[in-house]
Amino acid sequence: MAYKNVFIGTERRIRVAHNQLFVDETSIPLEDVNSVMIENRQCSISSYALSEFSKNGIATYVCDEKHLPAGVLVPINRHSRYLEHIDLQLDASKPLLKRIWQTIVVGKITNQALCLQYAGKDNSDRLQLMASRVQSGDKANTEARAAALYFRSLFGGDFVRREDSLINAALNYGYSIIRGNIARSTTSYGFEPCLGINHSSNLNQFNLVDDFIECYRPLVDLFVFTHFAEENTEDMAEELSPDMKKRLFSLLNYDVSINDGLYTVSSSINLFISSYLRSLMKKENAVQVPRLIGLREHRYE
DSSP states (O other): OOOOOEEEOOEEEEETTTEEETTEEEEEEEGGEEEEEEEOTTTTEEEEHHHHHHTTOOEEEOOTTTSSSSEEEEOSSSSHHHHHHHHHHHHHHHHHHHHHHHHHHHHHHHHHHHHHHHHHHHHHHHHHHHHHHHHHHGTTHHHHHHHHHHHHHHOOOOOTTTTHHHHHHHHHHHHHHHHHHHHHHHHTTOTTTTSSSSSSOOOOOOHHHHGGGGHHHHHHHHHHHHGGGGGOOOOOOOOOOOOHHHHHHHGGGGOOOOOOOOEEEHHHHHHHHHHHHHHHHSOOOOOOOOOOOSSSBBOOO
């Protein structure tokens, strides 16, 4: 099982030979690589290496001039039943999708409550109560009301999610890392990522990805609160340091609970999406969402 997430922050030559990823002279078996972050724009990489990354289901991130994730290369048509799974998406009934979305929203708000609990903040109990009252399709928009309470409780009453700050930069970076891995997994399972469960923007080719990521956001939030909140200086436009980005990228190897077991974020994504596939095939809600267990980096035997 792929488990290594390779962060490349300085100028390097990246190539593939004999089923090995070479970063300069350091080699890693391709079968062990889950994702690659090319953070430095001076790196060189061959089209053959990119092709091999895709063949092996490796999510490859590239960054812009600000060293922030600008895109992700994900495999396409790796599943033998690609058209069949798209048909399942198209044929899914609205009541089923509403029940699945209800499960996702409950999972997200529950994880937000757990995040506040682990962070030693108030209002965890209020969020748990809100989670218990989410209706099918979340027609009362409990998700948005919970988010307003949650972010004020976690980062303070003056926190504004959209403003330029170190905290928001760290949150966006962490979300984009997990979003890229979800995009990789959705295509690997033969799903069309623009066909969402609840998200349905005509301008978003990753609506389904943005549905799945919701339950993972509180993990990023807790990590940012724990590691970076105290580093947020008066200079609200301060950029993330290379060390901060590397630590955020490591979130893919943190544990969450799903289906009564502990799995890395990367592994749990596959289980989450697999449960979505079962739901579409059985025409009943069987979705299993990840649960926050605090900050615990996975230990490989």
